Amino acid sequence: MTISDLQRPSPMVRSGHVQLSIILRETYKATLQTQIFDQIRSMILNGQLRGDDPLPTTRELSVQLGVSRNTAVLAYERLIAEGYIRTKPYVGTFVSPDLPDTAFLSARGEETVEKTAPQDVGEAESPGAALRTHQLAKPDRRRLAADFWVGRPDARTFPLKAWSQHIKGRLKSASPRLTSYSDPAGLLELRQAIAKHLAPARGVIADPEQIIIVGGCQDGFNLAGRLLVTPGSTAVVESPCYQGAAYVLESLGAKLHPVPVDRDGLDVTKLPKVDGALAYVTPSHQYPIGVTMSLQRRIELLAWATQYGAYIIEDDYDSDFRFIGSPLTALKGLDRNERVIYLGTFSKCMGPGLRLGYVVAPRRLVESFRRMKMLMNNGQSWLEQAAMADFMSSGEFGRHLRRIRQLYRERRDALLNALTKHFGPCEVYGDQAGMHLVWKLPEGLPDAAEVETRGLAAGVGVISLATGSALRFGKDDGGDRMLMLGFVALTEKEIEDGVARLAAALRD
Ligand SMILES: Cc1ncc(COP(=O)(O)O)c(C=O)c1O
Structure with a gap:
């Protein structure tokens, strides 16, 4: 074997048969037969397949790709007609040793395979291609x-010992709960423990019925956004703001309306005078700048929401850590007209790997939140919720x-x-x-x-x-x-x- 053989990407070989790595997309405009033709042709043009390389039989290809035998036969017939492959009777099908001129275009740089490869075209066209996502640490x-x-x-601060004990304890008596569906709003014991924690810690008086357990704030943004964003509606965001929230609202069709932030938080004098907007804010510790929204601004923001029928998503992501003075009551704690959707997360005080957080919904929206959570994913994993409930109610969380x-x-x-x-x-x-x-x-x-x-x-x-x-x-x-x-x-x-x-x- 030469070095160039080693470097050359080869088709997957399984139990003596060649298996080509072909991806078919139902949504793609080209027929299945054309997709197979295009992809094998590309593999030949870019050197993944070379003269005399064996190809799977049409029967093997049809089984591998889940297409009819006829589709595979028609794709091969086109490749044969254009000189890319040939059959040897009773032996098999092979890449042609005398490739047509076009095979060398890519080597001369006159046509790049990347430009014509159907996979790339498919990705550019796919609805997800325009989605923006926030950064994760590499x-x-x-x-x-x-x-x-x-x-x-x-x-290193994760309370591993206590956590393992709660998990083990729950597993001992888990049986039906581990294997069946439960309330999409989440485990009642956990919702009760959260309600008990929120009152003294954040000044939020919530009924456990108003609490929906979610997979972190990110899930909460989606849940609230799906309920409250309509295409073209206004989403007020802080300028600058957290991408993770803004991109979700944007992906649901909201028009972002940035409002500047200063030392006192969101500049409420710049809020838009439009009806039915959704506002996303981080009052405790503005993301990214870190300032705390003043009480005056909080009251004015709530008044704006009441006047214009807006809802406010309050992202209280790292409010467990206050180092100077006592924490300001959350916006939700001041919300007399039920305009605030409060989001809390265990990502910061426990760890983001848990994917556990919660929404405190305005009373009139509770049932809609529950139903939407059911449609999205039917609720969070029972075991982690149960362990978290035990960790909180035992006093260990505090x-x-x-x-x-x-x-x-x-x-x-x-x-x-x-x-x-x-x-x-x-x-x-x-x-x-x-x-x-x-x-x-x-x-x-x-x-x-x-x-x-x-x-x-x-x-x-x-x-x-x-x-x-x-x-x-x-x-x-x-x-x-x-x-x-x-x-x-x-x-x-x-x-x-x-x-x-x-x-x-x-x-x-
Ligand atoms: C402003 C803000 N909100 C929320 C989150 C947490 O999201 P999650 O609870 O989905 O982990 C982060 C994570 O970095 C964040 O920076």
């Missing part, structure tokens, strides 16, 4: 010496929160100290709460994108707004000079070393 970031990635809790809040506060302090030590007095936003803060880069330092690049080269992950899943609506929001720093997943030493490295990299 796995190779683990190799960084210090990664200030945002929104990620410290995995203790866990107190422990990690203290730990995260120490890490926040370490970050503030390290920034001051290496860069002098710093202007920061959002350090009173949450899992990340925003550092406004001082004059003399490059902009955030450049700092991010230089940091990465030095093994330090610091995040510009775009990398941190923030959606911006123009360059005049000051975001170019804002750097996001997640501090909870790093030890104090890692934080100090990371900032020192960053300072050295920027000095160089």
